[in-house]
Amino acid sequence: MVKEGIAGKIFSGWRSFMRKFVFRVLRVGPIPSHIAVIMDGNRRHAKKKKLDDAAGYDAGALALLYLLVYCYELGVKYLTAYAFIIDNFKRKPNEVQKIMDLLKESITLLTTIAKHRPVRVHFAGNLELLSADLRDAARRLMEATADYSKFVFTICICYSCTDEIIHAVQESCQEKCDHIQEIRGIDASGGLRVEDGDNHQGENLIKLVDIEKHMYMAIAPDPDILIRTGDEYRLSNFLLWRSSCSHLSCSSKVWPEFGIWHLVWAVLNFQRNHSYFEKKKMQL
Secondary structure, three states, X not given: XXXXXXXXXXXXXXXXXXXXXXXXXXXXXXXXXEEEEEOOXXXXXXXXXXXXXXXXXXXXXXXXXXXXXXXXXXXXXXEEEEEEEHHHHHOOHHHHHHHHHHHHHHHHHHHHHHHHOOEEEEEEOOHHHOOHHHHXXXXXXXXXXXXXXOEEEEEEEEEOHHHHHHHHHHHHHHHHHHHHHHHHOEOOOOOEOOOOHHHXXXXXXXXXXXXXXXXXXXXXXXXXXXXXXXXXXXXXXXOOOOOOOOEEXXXXXXXXXXXXXXXXXXXXXXXXOHHHHHHHHHHO
């Protein structure tokens, strides 16, 4: 993948100066709080360059690192990347292993970046599907950066919105069951002591707020911009619960070729339609 020294190169130099100039102009208009990306086209990029698939994933990882820096400098507070859907486990074992190895390298690199910039790193998804060493590394990084709030970078790994909703409903039901037992008083022998249980029926209903607080993506607000690359026009089970008022930006570029000017274009289109989306949010 990329060497740790790449982080310093991205944050400094004349390119950084040019970005800051462009971003200062962009900040005249409203800046999105949350940008989410579906990174499609890594393998097509490799095929186009006559490289193996592993090189395509490496290039995609580097493109994501650059986007992280761009969003940080622009003033975006949340960046979410769709890295690995649960269905991807059906791919060839060597391809899955390459992605997992790349994730491990990314955790090491993000740990280095977090030492220089206040970036909070969060992993959203069913982490129990990861290997023990990778899961532990991800949790250590989340714990190490938990106090940062300026910028939150979420990697959706072993994720699908269907699984996220099921998880949130199950957790909400369990929480309510525990709450009911606490109200009614379940003794150690399993006997039930009814104590004004009927007076708490309203509290026992599962509400929208209960489900949303148990979502994998509860850490971030709904995305303002949802970017998909690779000339595809579908959400692929990504943030379906959260994207009803998101500006959808589909790029014909494959993910490793997505650069600063594609981001600038997406933000400009968001700014052009900002008042419309704000009205839609108020109607919900």
